[in-house]
Amino acid sequence: MNEIVQFIRGKEEEMVEMLKAIVEHETPSDHKELTDTLGSWIAEQFTRLTSGKTEIIPNDRYGNHIRAEWGEGEEQLLFLAHFDTVWPEGTIKEKPFRIEDGKAYGPGVFDMKGGIVQGLFAVHALQTLGKKLNKKVVFLFNSDEELGSPTSQTLIEEEAAKSTQVFVLEPAMSTEGALKTSRKGVGIFQMEVKGRPAHAGIDPEKGVSAIGEIANQISYLHSLTDLSIGTTVNVGTVSGGTTSNVIAATAVAEIDLRVKVKDEFDRVIPLIENLEPRDGRTHLSVKGGINRPPLERTKEVQSMFQKAKALAKQYLDIDLKEKETGGGSDGNFSARLAPTLDGLGAVGDGAHANHEHLIVREMTVRSALVALLLMEFGNEC
Ligand SMILES: [Zn+2]
Structure with missing residues (x-):
């Protein structure tokens, strides 16, 4: 486990480079051309970093969704990550990607492009270090979450129903970095x-x-x-x-x-x-x-959080917290079908707001946490 943490700690520069690229690809939910472009780019990055396979799921109305798969197994773990943002085209000119005092700014950097980068590098670490899991890992990258996921909800539910656990790469709860174990x-x-x-x-x-x-x-x-x-x-x-x-x-x-x-x-x-x-x-x-529907803090959700907390303590020396939130995410859809742990993405603040940012040094920490969770839940039977 320590070698995974070490590997990811050495990737900060590459992660920031990718973060810049993903933020500079603007993706307002209702702009099909822009979201399609980034969707294809994410699929390419997934293949490059993990040697996994990807599938573009065509969508007439909004951007195409991307289903990506790594590893093999009868059972699967599911990761949910949306790549659309609430920011209209051209926002990047007013709020260009920049790093100041250890914080990265830019439209969608916190909600939730940082989480996508962290998730990709978690799988990249396992792939590079030759780690194998008993379960396959599926990532669903959807393009319309900020609109309420009208064209991806069914997809999310179908994949969640086939999964033993679901992890959502939405931002953690503000700068404290708490995971979200209950959503209204x-x-x-x-x-x-x-x-x-x-x-x-x-x-x-x-x-x-x-x-x-x-x-x-x-x-x-x-x-x-x-x-x-x-x-x-x-x-x-x-x-x-x-x-x-x-x-x-x-x-x-x-x-x-x-x-x-x-x-x-x-x-x-x-x-x-x-x-x-x-x-x-x-x-x-x-x-x-x-x-x-609500993401309820069930016994299974609590047990997932306890495992995450123990891993964070042991390998990352952080005291992981949990919080409830009134805001919804795609985790609300999956939670009905499989235990779901949300808020595993970026640590920062200001989702949908002008001061939106993530804390750069937390990127490798949270990415390592995701990799540890993959090892933990991917090898249980
Ligand atoms: Zn979001």
Whole structure:
């Protein structure tokens, strides 16, 4: 195990070089040409570094996804890594890749291009050192995670169902570097209200305000939040009406529901779906549903984390922590089908934010952690 750690520690320069290249390939989720280019590049790098095989999975709507495989075995370990970012084309000109005070900056560097580099070098180490596992290792590189994985969800679920464990190369929890052992499930709803328009000055009594109705519903919806059990309901956008002197005929609100455990979906969703108008003269409808199920901190997830913690202590001399997060990832999809450990990617801060960065010296440490996990879970029967 120590030789793996030594090998990866010597690769910092190469990793940073690759990080620069991968960040400079911009990949906004909705830009097929750009994401296709980087997908093919990642496939080439995978073959170069691991001698594994790759398959391009064509996608009409967004970038092609990449399935890569290393080693052999009846069973498999799955790694999830998305290569799209939330940053539009041209961001690289305003925020070029740069290293300052040991931190690497650039669009998508933390979420989650750093994690891709670290994952590739973990397998590279095993390949170069001639390590063999009892299980094959599958990497799914998808192009549409930031959109909610509309074209890769099924793929993720199919591969997760065939895997004994799933590892997600999403960033660790901020600069502390904690792994993510619990992620909230997400529900997204749209509430639409139709009232009756009227001149606010001349015929106010003839109007029924859709905005008034929505306002009444919002306070009820927000009252469904129960922080003690991790359930939140947030009306994040409201729109409606035409001008100030017209009683609003329509109004729309977008609702975000987050739960820590699946049972809360069963309890809260009907309360949202069956909302009744307070003013019987309005018409109220709700669309939407579950976007991602929760990644629950099950016994299996806890045991995966304990193993990671022990390896980190023994070989890397770090005290690995675990955290829960309200944010979703593809780990939410896989967790339903196989125990999933998330947050194994970059250590840094500022996902989707201007100060996005990763800590350079942590790259080899986290890459070594992934390699150790491969050895641990790839050789158990
Ligand atoms: Zn991400």
